[in-house]
Amino acid sequence: MMKVSVTTTKFDLTDAELRQMCQLGIDCVDFGTGSSFPGVKEQGFPDLDAVLKMKKRVRSFGLDVNRVTLPDLSQRFMNSEDGSEKELENSVNAVKVFGEAGIKIVRQRFAGDTYNYMTKSYQARQRGGAIGRGESLGFQKEPYQTPTLEEHEKWWLRFLDAYAELVPTCEDYDVNLGMHPSDSPNHDTPFGGLGYRRIMDEFPSKNVGYIYCVGTRAEEGGSPLVLNEINHYGRKDRIFLVHFRNVRGSLPTAGAFEEALLDDGDMNMYKILLELRKVGYNGCLNPDHVPMMEGDKPDLDGNWAHSNIGWSYGSVGFAYSIGYIKALLAALVEFEG
């Protein structure tokens, strides 16, 4: 059975926050920020005792820990600068810690996997004045340069170096390594349509797969692409987590996209759910990047301007999305009979 998770960008969740998650019917928590774990700043990787304590606490509220994030691999690492191998060592140690804590999904971030300068960010005003993140190719007038093929290949080799260490450790510790697509999926981004699929070619391990973000992939190709990719990755059992969100437009069709509420974008989210069911997906559905509604105190991040990224206490938009997904899941059970 599919479940509902939400992303938090911080480690220390208050009792009130965990209670509200439980009240909303959330099943699991996804920890989206690698540097938020105790131990990362001090020793470079998370402290096992702190992770175990946190997991116990989360479980005491009827929730579970679904996905966590490894310490970031910085531009220094991608440039192979002196001393930067330590960063990869820290990530490998982090996999071991999370594996020992019984956490099953980890995600490694790589500096330079998005080219956010290619689009102009704007506040998309939607129904009743709700605000979604908008990104436009046409309104971006600032000159920029994207990497050359040679630079891209150098970057990719560094990604391979990192995965070559991380994958066997994940296999040993029975942990799945999920990649999120480049958001936005601009041309030539490492984890746009082509690079995203290439990960599986390079690392055929069953422990290597995807944090499949329906919204990000729709930004590249709308419903048809999303349905095809879910079918492809899902049949191969490589979807570990789904970011379940809607968008309007796409970069190739409209030259722009806007994040939207689940019932208010181009995709019929029930069709997406049916495709996930068809391929036997039984992980979490996580509604991140929910448009900002009246009264919301959004969780903002400069890399994705105007996007309400993670769950926050009292967020109307998130409560709406969670209820919407739970209703879709109830309808799915009826549909199955």
Ligand SMILES: O=C(O)C(=O)C[C@H](O)[C@H](O)CO
């Ligand atoms: O959840 C992840 O791993 C992401 O990379 C998501 C990003 O933080 C961000 O929300 C972009 O979609």
